[in-house]
């Protein structure tokens with residue numbers, strides 16, 4: 001049988017096969033290989049007498065997140081607010097960059113839209129839509145557009161990410177119609193010790209799975225390869241070619257991306273964020289946003 005690991009505790013893995021769950025051990029042979037099962041892994045299992053499951057094979061992973069540790073996540077719902085907390089464009093771009101780097105499909109969800117007037121939201125939403133990102137405007141507390149998010153979750157393995165206090169837990173609870181996660185006022189946060197070390201699980205919602213811990217709690221980009229960063233900006237994939245095929249759109253002459261920034265085809269703020277990130281990597285300095 002084939003299934004997916006939705007939970008792993010102390011060497012025992014819960015494998016979901018269709019609607020059934022089997023608690024499985026791992027064949028001894030895995031001890032001699034480097035691959036340890038991860039939550040999210042697609043696995044082949046067999047049932048022994050007394051219905052005990054054994055994981056026989058781990059299938060190749062399409063993605064592998066490190067924080068949280070989950071395999072085969074294919075989609076990130078990136079949560080931000082325009083107000084409360086106020087939006088920091090560069091922090092948002094940083095989350096998007098990390099998601100792109102991990103080959104995740106991205107849906108940007110702006111929550112707490114009940115606090116935002118018409119005039120406040122147009123800029124960033126237009127920038128993102130012009131890049132090609134799907135944007136959903138949410139008010140989780142009032143249930144606004146929760147169905148749109150439910151629709152996104154179907155048939156995917158999704159991670160919720162975004163800074164603290166933007167309403168990820170509130171949205172998750174609202175999707176599931178039950179309390180899966182603690183929520184709280186921003187000011188309470190430091191006292192709570194939420195999300196302390198524990199193993200991630202996948203929460204089932206219809207045909208979809210959701211990682212129960214927010215993604216990318218650490219936003220250190222220093223591990224990134226300079227040459228790969230430009231690939232994480234879908235807006236830089238324009239028709240016109242740069243003079244050099246390996247152009248980093250930095251100081252090279254004949255750069256089509258720079259030209260597109262000048263003409264306004266590519267958003268200047270996005271490009272400036274890119275250059276900032278590039279210089280940060282080149283200079284090897286780490287800076288907190």
Ligand SMILES: Nc1nc2c(ncn2[C@@H]2O[C@H](COP(=O)(O)OP(=O)(O)OP(=O)(O)O)[C@@H](O)[C@H]2O)c(=O)[nH]1
Nearest residue numbers: 112139140141164165166167168169170183184185
């Ligand atoms: N006005 C308004 N407040 C909301 C909305 N959604 C969530 N909140 C409030 O925002 C605060 C933070 O919500 P959480 O769901 O705990 O935020 P979080 O993103 O899970 O935060 P972390 O767990 O720290 O990552 C809570 O006080 C929520 O009640 C909304 O749609 N509108």
Ligand SMILES: [Zn+2]
Nearest residue numbers: 242247249255
């Ligand atoms: Zn270029």
